Amino acid sequence: MSDKYQSFTQSAIGKVLVKNLGLPSPAKLERYAAGAPLVKGTVLVGGRGRLAESLGGLLGELDVTSTEAAGGGKLKGLVFDATGLTSSADLVALQEFFTPVMRSLETNPRVVVIGTPPEQLEGGERVAQRALEGFTRSLGKEIGKGGTVQLVYVAEGFEGSLLSTLAFLLSPKSAYVSGQVVRIGTKNASIAAEQVDPKKPLTGKVALVTGAARGIGEEIAKVLQRDGATVVGLDIPPAEDDLKKVTSDYITADITAEDAPAKIASYLQEKFGGVDIVVHNAGVTLDKKLANQKADRFGKVLEINITAPERITAELLEQKLVRPNGRIIGVSSIAGIAGNLGQTSYGASKAAVIGFVDSLAEELPDGITINAVAPGFIITQMTAAVPFATREVGQRLNAMSQGGLPVDVAETIAWYASPASTGVNGNVVRVCGQMMLGA
Template sequence: MSDKYLTFTKSAIGRLLVKNLGLPEPVALERYADGDPLVTGTVLLGGRGRLAESLAGILGTLGVETADGRTDGTRYKGLVFDATGLTSVDQLVELQEFFTPVMRSLETCPRVVVIGTPPSQVEGPERIAQRALEGFTRSVGKEIGRGGTVQLVYVAAGYESSLASTLAFLLSPKSAYVSGQVVRVGTHAEEKAATVTDWTRPLAGKVALVTGAGRGIGESIARTLHRDGATVVGLDVPQAASELTKVMGEIDGDWLTLDITAPDAPQRIARHLAEKHGGVDIVVHNAGVTLDKKLANQSPDRFGKVISINVDAPQRITAELLAQKVVNPNGRIVGVSSIAGIAGNLGQTSYAASKAGVIGFVDSLSDELTDGITINAVAPGFIITQMTAAVPFATREVGQRLNAMSQGGLPIDVAETIAWFASPGSTAVNGNVVRVCGQMMLGA
């Protein structure tokens, strides 16, 4: 599906109407294509703190060109500011001193990353200064324009060397529709990140289970994990068998058809993964359903079905895989939540409850997992799919424009975020819920 309004704004009459009526003017986002460099252009480094001396080296391992001083006339594809050295409120002005002179020197679709220390790890004025970074980055995200993104990464002390996979994602076109987010590295980790030797195929040799893989976002997740080297086991309901087998056939994957809410589904999945693949490295709980009605018109069966599919089944399946030790060491568990689980939505009490439950699922396990296994979630906003194409025009337009990028996202945007979580280099990325919503104006 395409964004017809975005296409219209690039036409002669569209440009005229946008200019004269003050209409939203979305920028065509740059997205990653297999074989592309992670960053095309120069990333300017600034700030002082724990990472000041190591950032250039970390980015160098990713093939990213960096500069540590601004040059007049130079345009930058990215900005990375080390704010871990800000220990008092008065030092926050250093943010303005670095960013203001270069904000008009950014390329199209630029990437901005501010690195801080988790406020929970520091006290007094330093905690205040570090917490202030959240308001700063979210506001810059709404100002940057030109398809740009802005993120804050809190890096726990001792986990500075575990930052590469996160910077590779946030500075590249893979994060095209992720902005205004706070990512925590090392705050729920027991181990450092594994070494990634090939950033083009970081999942080589890994096995990934993707539920709801026959179409839409699930299909995109399966294809993206395969692109990064994984063997994908796609799972879907029997009614979607033809779609599922077609997708899996095209990516040399395996497939399994069953109802994930069935009492024996966790055991069947565990047995399949153990017997055919010797275990699993990545588990993506993507399968979901919406049965929207206002609460006054809701029935127990409809409400219960949404809860059962969207959050109860993932919890039961994960528990079984962990109990049987089917999830390999340094494994990844990823849930798919929704902006509705954060901000709520009219007529979606069951759906919003289930998707908030996915966030609770992440919270409940993030400090319990061992052997380097992690759990995170994505929370998509308005993603353009066949399902959203059926939404009434006016509602669809509001959904697509009510974000800092004035457009809807694509399934690949969700898939790329999950691929970042899945990377062996993301061992220290645990307990996060990252919105894929173009910095939607609703929710925190």
């Protein structure tokens, strides 16, 4: 579904009205195309801390051009090492680095600030590092031009695990991810990252994607396949024809059925001997205000959105079918963070996905990680049916003034899924264009 308002703002009369009336003016977002360079332009690096001297080398490994001096030219990205800021007075270094170059940014720029997890520090250092969250989230709401701003907390000893995260956050793959805080190496994380082909990082990996027949699930399957994975799609029997169009390896099952976990485990064991990536995407909304809610509908939402993923994961782990350095990825929602009218069941289930991540992140063996995405307003067939006024509010109530696409969720999942993302564990990243609701 196209964004008619965005198209209007690019017309001659639209540009005049936007300027004179102060209307939202959503920029056209760049998205990644297979085979394209990660960054089309130059990235300025700076700051002081334990990563400052290595940033240029890290970007070089990604074939990204970097510089330590602005030089007056246009810039596609900014990376600032703030790990050396040890007091509140040091925070002025942020203004000294960013202010002179903000007007030199190209369209769709990327900004990444790197810090140390505050919970691992004390005193003034903890104060300074916690301040970075307010800085980056505020900058994300003013950068404009389709730009994104992120904060990456890197625990000491995990500097070598930063590469896959930089590749994602500096590239068009993170087009609709902004104002987010990513933690590397803070929860039961493995230091040794696998070496991968940056163009096919999932080569040789087997991925299970539930709800894969259409919508976001279909896009997740396509992106994982693009990155080299063999995808096993799962959906309900009536969706089999659509599922066949997505992948030749598939399972038809009701994930809430008593025998579903065993059926899935048996298929993966017999055909592949295990699985590397498990994406719990299948979900349902049965919206109704709580005063009018029926127990069977409320329970069904919980059963599909969280109980089934718990049961399937438990079965795969018990049978040791998730291979070392494997990935478990949940799909939460902005409704699980900020809540939403008429979505008590959905909000509860999606908040439970976050709890699911928290509960397993410290317990998983063999370098297996668990993370979740929390989509905001994503343009799908489902949202196309939303009343026009409600849909417009949903699309504009974020820093980018537009809805996201299913591929935006899929790209975030592919970053989690990479064997190089070993240090990324226990994260919940919103794919919402930095929605104005929630944190």
